[in-house]
Amino acid sequence: QVQLVQSGAEVRRPGASVKVSCKASGYTFSSSDINWVRQASGQGLEWIGWMNPNNGNTGYAQKFQGRVTMTRDTSITTAYMELSSLRFEDTAVYYCARGKVWFDPWGQGTLVSVSS
Amino acid sequence: QSALTQPRSVSGSLGQSVTISCTGTSSDVGGYNYVSWYQQHPGKAPKLIIYDVTKRPSGVPDHFSGSKSGNTASLTISGLQAEDEADYYCCSYAGTYTWVFGGGTKLTVL
DSSP states (O other): OOEEEEOOOEEEOTTOOEEEEEEEESSOGGGSOEEEEEEOTTOOEEEEEEEOTTTOOEEEOGGGTTTEEEEEEGGGTEEEEEEOSOOGGGOEEEEEEEOSSSOOSBOOOEEEEEOO | OOOBBOOSEEEEOTTOOEEEEEEOOTTTGGGOSOEEEEEEOTTSOOEEEEBTTTBOOTTSOTTEEEEEETTEEEEEEOSOOGGGOEEEEEEEEOSTTOEEEBOOEEEEEO
16 A cells, blocks of 8 residues: 655754655655645644655745755655754654645654754 | 635534635635645544545545635535544645645534
8 A cells, every 4th residue: 555654753953954754655656746744733734845756856835945855765765854954943743745736645744843 | 825714613513514614815726626635633644535626535435525616615524423523624736836735624523
């Protein structure tokens, strides 16, 4: 079955960077975009950006431009989302999700905590 | 982009129907037929329940339905069941390869 499995929880200091991975299985990795979405505790979903695993093209929400980088390693069918210059308000669960126009399925989520 | 507008909460009794609205602009909801809806139970990842405004993925019960009029999309849940109690989010294409979510609606089944 189609599955996305994400890396474990991370704790970072303000100003640091974090890189979250998302391993895909059960389908042809290069055939579907990977999107990243985050959710702060008790808050709604916020779209971060997308990546085309076939050619590496990306698109980011304006809010995250300059701080986020999405990459992939096709040899291990894994997508990555790196967020830099972390702030306290970046504390959230980060999800990867497959799809170009709708998102299905989603990974289990990765908690990124920014704490001093 | 600004988040799409959803009611913070709705409620309905078992067996009744509820509708959750999702209001955007002509630059997102009104401009494209790319509205999707997601169900999220506490502590779980979101799950796709409606895509392309009205379509249901395989395995999603048919008491979920979607529609759109102008800049407002709607999710209707008929014959409410206890397991429908969850948070619901709409999402729309917003042009130039960007997407925007609604703020989410908490559904309480009485």
